[in-house]
Structures are given as structure tokens and as C-alpha cells.
Amino acid sequence: MDRGIFARLVKNFVVYGLRIISLLLAVSIIAFTLVSASPIDPVQQYILGLGTAVSPEKRAEIEAYWGVNEPPVRRYLTWLNELLHGNMGESAIYRRPVSDILWERFANSLALMLCAWVLAGVIGFALGCVMGMYRDRLPDKIIKKVCYILSSMPTFWLGLLLLLVFSVWLGWFPIGFSSPIGVLSENVTVGQKIYHLILPAFTLSLMSFSNIALHTRQKLIDVLNSEYVLFARARGEGRWTVLCRHGLRNILLPALTLQFASFAELFGGSVMAENVFSYPGLGSAVSAAGLQGDVPLLLGITLFSTLFVSVGNLIANLLYGVIDPQIREVGR
Amino acid sequence: MQNNTKQPSYGRQLYKRSNKKPLNRINYLNNRKRAVILTTSLTIIFVIVYVAGMLISEDAVSGSFLNAKIAPCFKYPFGTDALGRNVFLRTLKGLSVSITVGIAASAISAVIAVLVGVAAAAGSRWLDAVINWIIDLVMSVPHTILIILISFCLGRGMKGLLVGIAATHWCSLARVIRGEVLQLRSQQYIAVSRRLGKSSGWIFVNHILPHLVPQFFVGLVLMFPHAILHEASISFLGFGLPPEQPAIGIILAESMRYLSTGMWWTAVLPGITLVLIVLLVDKLGDNIKMILDPYRAQE
Numbered sequence: 087m088d089r090g091i092f093a094r095l096v097k098n099f100v101v102y103g104l105r106i107i108s109l110l111l112a113v114s115i116i117a118f119t120l121v122s123a124s125p126i127d128p129v130q131q132y133i134l135g136l137g138t139a140v141s142p143e144k145r146a147e148i149e150a151y152w153g154v155n156e157p158p159v160r161r162y163l164t165w166l167n168e169l170l171h172g173n174m175g176e177s178a179i180y181r182r183p184v185s186d187i188l189w190e191r192f193a194n195s196l197a198l199m200l201c202a203w204v205l206a207g208v209i210g211f212a213l214g215c216v217m218g219m220y221r222d223r224l225p226d227k228i229i230k231k232v233c234y235i236l237s238s239m240p241t242f243w244l245g246l247l248l249l250l251v252f253s254v255w256l257g258w259f260p261i262g263f264s265s266p267i268g269v270l271s272e273n274v275t276v277g278q279k280i281y282h283l284i285l286p287a288f289t290l291s292l293m294s295f296s297n298i299a300l301h302t303r304q305k306l307i308d309v310l311n312s313e314y315v316l317f318a319r320a321r322g323e324g325r326w327t328v329l330c331r332h333g334l335r336n337i338l339l340p341a342l343t344l345q346f347a348s349f350a351e352l353f354g355g356s357v358m359a360e361n362v363f364s365y366p367g368l369g370s371a372v373s374a375a376g377l378q379g380d381v382p383l384l385l386g387i388t389l390f391s392t393l394f395v396s397v398g399n400l401i402a403n404l405l406y407g408v409i410d411p412q413i414r415e416v417g418r
Numbered sequence: 419m420q421n422n423t424k425q426p427s428y429g430r431q432l433y434k435r436s437n438k439k440p441l442n443r444i445n446y447l448n449n450r451k452r453a454v455i456l457t458t459s460l461t462i463i464f465v466i467v468y469v470a471g472m473l474i475s476e477d478a479v480s481g482s483f484l485n486a487k488i489a490p491c492f493k494y495p496f497g498t499d500a501l502g503r504n505v506f507l508r509t510l511k512g513l514s515v516s517i518t519v520g521i522a523a524s525a526i527s528a529v530i531a532v533l534v535g536v537a538a539a540a541g542s543r544w545l546d547a548v549i550n551w552i553i554d555l556v557m558s559v560p561h562t563i564l565i566i567l568i569s570f571c572l573g574r575g576m577k578g579l580l581v582g583i584a585a586t587h588w589c590s591l592a593r594v595i596r597g598e599v600l601q602l603r604s605q606q607y608i609a610v611s612r613r614l615g616k617s618s619g620w621i622f623v624n625h626i627l628p629h630l631v632p633q634f635f636v637g638l639v640l641m642f643p644h645a646i647l648h649e650a651s652i653s654f655l656g657f658g659l660p661p662e663q664p665a666i667g668i669i670l671a672e673s674m675r676y677l678s679t680g681m682w683w684t685a686v687l688p689g690i691t692l693v694l695i696v697l698l699v700d701k702l703g704d705n706i707k708m709i710l711d712p713y714r715a716q717e
């Protein structure tokens with residue numbers, strides 16, 4: 087132990103940080119190429135969005151301002167330069183700077199994803215423990231079936247079902263939007279926001295807990311089959327004591343790591359959930375941007391989601407290094 | 419297989435003599451045979467759904483306003499939608515469209531995965547590093563967003579959907595194949611073969627490729643549920659197939675508009691059908707894996 091765990095963490099942090107930067111650069115190039123190659127004309131979409139007829143001269147002016155006729159590499163470099171200065175352009179459908187929309191919508195999305203993430207983690211871990219403890223018995227079989235069925239469901243359909251049951255039939259929850267209709271956004275209380283958040287968050291967490299539950303089950307079974315658990319049982323420890331003393335310590339951190347590594351699915355799921363519940367987050371913005379040809383917003387959200395996922399992966403990788411001595415040795 | 423049927427195994431004789439349980443059909447079969455039978459029957463169901471969907475004509479799914487919004491009954495098992503179309507036939511037709519997209523996309527994806535995985539494991543070090551970086555790259559963009567981007571690039575429609583799904587699903591299989599090839603390369607018989615003067619190409623074709631065939635098929639079948647779920651999701655968002663095409667995602671997107679009027683059947687029943695197909699293929703993949711994987715054949 088010549089170098090402490092802290093120094094290693096810093097080193098890993100720098101290595102992964104450089105990797106994230108290279109990934110972000112590559113994603114920006116790919117995304118830019120993809121939207122440039124698209125037959126959907128952003129200028130046309132922008133003009134449609136203005137809602138008024140535009141003369142050919144005005145159109146040429148917009149094209150010149152946007153640099154449509156410049157070579158793609160030059161356009162990309164201009165865009166990247168502006169991006170690094172914090173200017174992500176103006177959204178064609180919302181008529182506001184992309185960065186403003188990103189922050190505002192991300193706050194909504196984050197509330198949704200955080201709730202779902204925590205809920206899925208807790209439910210998944212608890213169910214995984216139950217499955218592991220009752221291996222091959224009735225509770226295990228039932229929960230396993232439920233997990234498999236849930237992971238074969240499309241997120242949006244589950245959202246539709248919940249909407250149908252809880253909003254249409256029982257009338258407990260609103261049909262959509264993050265705030266009541268007809269109330270100014272400043273007047274919306276936190277309670278109302280939470281009320282509108284419950285159903286989408288529940289959908290999202292139902293979609294993602296099966297993965298963590300099945301993983302925890304497998305890990306717990308491995309632990310319970312080990313020699314040290316046999317020895318503990320021989321000493322007279324009960325099943326649940328073994329779970330608390332030996333099981334939880336060994337399976338908690340891997341489960342947490344897995345949770346951090348699942349940000350991509352979480353984001354993908356939130357796109358679907360937000361669209362079903364018309365929740366004003368990044369997910370509903372990205373599909374609107376894609377459908378209405380809002381290129382700046384589409385690029386902005388793509389980069390933002392990449393950053394979000396990469397940060398999750400970074401945390402997962404750092405955690406791996408902390409918990410697994412074998413990886414720690416290789417990392418040296 | 420044939421040996422098994424001609425000579426009763428020791429275990430089965432013991433079973434007969436002990437006479438504890440009646441020798442029913444299920445006990446008579448060993449796990450492997452059960453897996454083979456399950457695989458065959460699941461494949462047959464799958465093909466029937468697919469062909470039935472293909473055979474339904476355009477006329478059968480066009481409806482009239484006279485019989486709009488009928489709840490499920492004997493004539494319309496899934497009811498009719500707001501335009502009076504038969505939802506059951508539309509669902510079947512949509513499923514076969516989705517299955518076509520799913521099969522094509524996962525086949526392309528599996529081929530990419532094999533090529534990339536083999537290149538990473540068999541090529542030079544820097545190639546491995548580059549491929550790992552590319553895999554990281556694809557994994558770091560949420561798939562839904564990447565498919566939306568690709569679909570946007572290709573002007574939406576079937577082609578964008580197909581390319582998008584194919585381009586996003588190969589990563590995990592490529593990693594599995596890479597690991598498999600790396601493990602095979604360190605085997606003794608490969609080293610022996612090399613000492614006997616066989617060329618790398620010969621070793622690859624004769625010793626490594628046969629091991630990858632089961633991985634390829636299992637990967638392909640297990641990739642299919644993901645592909646079809648993504649297809650439905652992206653169509654639901656409106657990026658996939660055109661709205662007049664009866665795809666599952668589009669049927670469900672339409673049903674959302676009438677959800678508050680209490681037309682539950684157009685939302686619930688097509689969705690259940692989709693989930694059943696996904697579960698069926700999942701089960702199929704598991705069984706094929708059990709048949710092909712020698713380590714699990716004894717379970």
C-alpha cells in the first residue's frame with residue numbers, strides 16, 4: 087500500500103475523465119454528421135415554425151446567417167466553438183436558447199429519474215434478497231416470473247396500462263403534464279408537482295427494478311453457497327443473521343454499481359414515460375425536436391444525455407475499483 | 419439422440435422398477451428432449467403468427483365508421499377502433515411487420531457483432547483498444563436517442579428504424595464473442611495445431627469458427643426481443659413506420675388518444691399480444707441455448 091486509495095481514485099478519475107471528453111467529442115461529430123445528412127431541411131422547419139410566409143430574400147438571409155451553404159467541416163467547427171463558449175443555439179420550436187430549455191427540462195427529468203432510480207434500487211434490492219433467501223421456493227419463483235414479464239414489456243405500454251387503471255378508471259391521478267392545466271407555472275405548489283410525478287416515476291421504476299433484483303438474487307446465492315457462510319451456519323447463526331452479517335455487505339456495493347451503470351436505460355425509459363404522461367422533461371423535448379426538425383435542440387439533448395450516461399458509468403467504474411481488490415490490483 | 423431412444427438409460431429403468439410415480443409423458447422425457455420439443459413448438463407458433471399476419475389483406479384491416487368503437491366480442495376478438503377497423507387483424511398484421519423489422523435488424527446486428535468481436539480478439543492490440551472505445555461510444559448514448567438521431571438522418575420510415583436498431587444492438591454480443599475468442603485462443607489444442615504448422619486462417623476456420631456458431635444463433639434469438647421492443651417504442655414516438663402502416667407501436671399510439679373515453683381494448687389487447695411474442699422468443703432463446711451449450715445440456 088505505497089499509494090493510498092485516494093491517489094488511485096484521483097488517477098482513475100483523470101483517466102476516465104479524458105475518456106469521457108473523447109467520447110463526447112466523437113458523439114458530437116457523429117450527431118452533427120447525422121443531422122447534416124438528413125433530408126429534413128431545418129431551415130424549412132424553422133420557417134414553418136415562424137408561422138408567417140417568408141420571402142425568398144428573407145429565406146436567403148436566414149440561410150446565410152445559419153451558414154447552410156458553408157462546407158460541413160467549417161460549420162461543425164463554428165458550432166463546436168460556440169458550444170464551448172456556452173452558446174448552444176436557439177431552439178426552433180420553443181424560440182428560446184437551447185441551454186435554457188436543457189436546464190429547465192433537465193430539472194424536471196432529474197426529479198423523475200431520481201425518484202424512479204431510488205425506488206427501483208430499493209425495491210429491486212429487497213426483492214433480490216427475498217428471492218435469494220427463498221431460492222427455488224414459491225416466493226422466488228413468483229418474483230422471478232414477475233421480473234421476466236416486466237422486462238419483456240415495453241415501457242410505454244406499461245405507462246398506458248397504469249394511466250388507464252389509475253387515471254381513467256380509478257381517477258386517482260391526473261392524465262398528464264407536470265402541473266395542473268390553467269395554473270401559472272409560478273403558482274404550482276411542490277405538492278402538485280409531486281402528485282403529477284408519481285405515476286411516471288412508478289412506471290419507470292417498475293421497468294428497471296427487475297434487472298437489479300435478478301442480479302442481487304444471483305450474488306446472494308453465490309454468497310450463501312460459500313464456505314464462510316457454511317461456517318457461520320455451523321457456528322449457529324440463523325438464516326437472517328447470515329444475511330445481515332455476511333450477505334448484505336457483499337452484495338450491496340455491486341448492486342449500487344449496477345444501478346449507476348444503468349443510466350442509459352434509465353434515460354431511454356424516461357423518454358418513453360415522459361411521452362406517455364406528457365411530462366415536460368428532456369424525453370418529451372427530444373421526440374418533439376426530432377419530429378419537428380429542431381436540430382439545435384436535438385444536438386443539445388444528445389450531448390447532454392451522453393454526458394449524463396458517461397457520468398453514471400464513471401461513478402460505476404470508480405466504485406468497481408474501490409470494491410473489488412482484483413480490479414484494484416490490475417489498475418495499478 | 420437415437421441412442422437414447424433405443425437403449426433405455428439406467429436411470430429410467432430404475433425409475434420403472436421403483437414404481438413410485440406413474441410413468442407419465444413429462445417424466446419420460448429427459449430435459450434435453452423436452453427442450454427440443456419446446457423449441458420446435460415455439461418456433462411453429464412464431465411462424466404461424468408471422469405468416470397469418472402476412473396473409474391478411476389490406477381490405478380486411480380497413481374499416482367502416484358503422485362499426486366503430488365496438489368492445490371485444492365474438493366477431494371482433496380485440497374490438498374495433500375509432501375508425502371501425504378490426505383491431506385483432508390489425509394487431510396480427512402489425513406483429514408480422516414488427517417481426518420482419520426485428521429479425522432483419524437483429525440479424526444485421528448479430529453479423530456486425532461477430533465481425534467486430536472477432537476483429538477485436540484476433541487482431542492487434544490497438545485494434546482491440548479502438549473497438550472497445552467504439553463500443554463504449556455506442557453504449558454511452560441512450561439507445562432511444564441514437565435511434566431517433568439515425569431515423570432523423572434517414573428521413574424516418576422503415577429504413578431509418580432498421581438501421582437504427584441494427585446499429586445499437588450489437589455491442590453486448592460483440593463483447594461476448596470477443597471474450598469467447600480470447601478464451602479459445604489460449605486453449606492447448608490451438609497451440610498444438612499451430613505447432614503442427616497450421617496457418618492462422620486454417621485454425622480460425624476449423625477450430626474457432628465452429629465454437630462461435632452457437633453463440634451467434636443464441637445471441638441472435640436473444641437480441642430479437644430487444645429489437646422488437648425498441649421498434650414498438652420508436653414507432654410509438656412517431657419516428658418509425660408511417661402512420662397508415664399497422665405496426666404495434668402505431669396502434670398503441672392511436673389508442674392513447676381514445677384512452678380517456680374508455681376504449682381500453684385498443685390499448686390493452688395489442689400490448690398483451692406483443693408481450694406474449696416477446697416472452698415466447700425469450701423462452702425460445704433459452705431453450706436453444708440449453709440445447710447448444712454443452713455445459714448446460716445436463717441441467
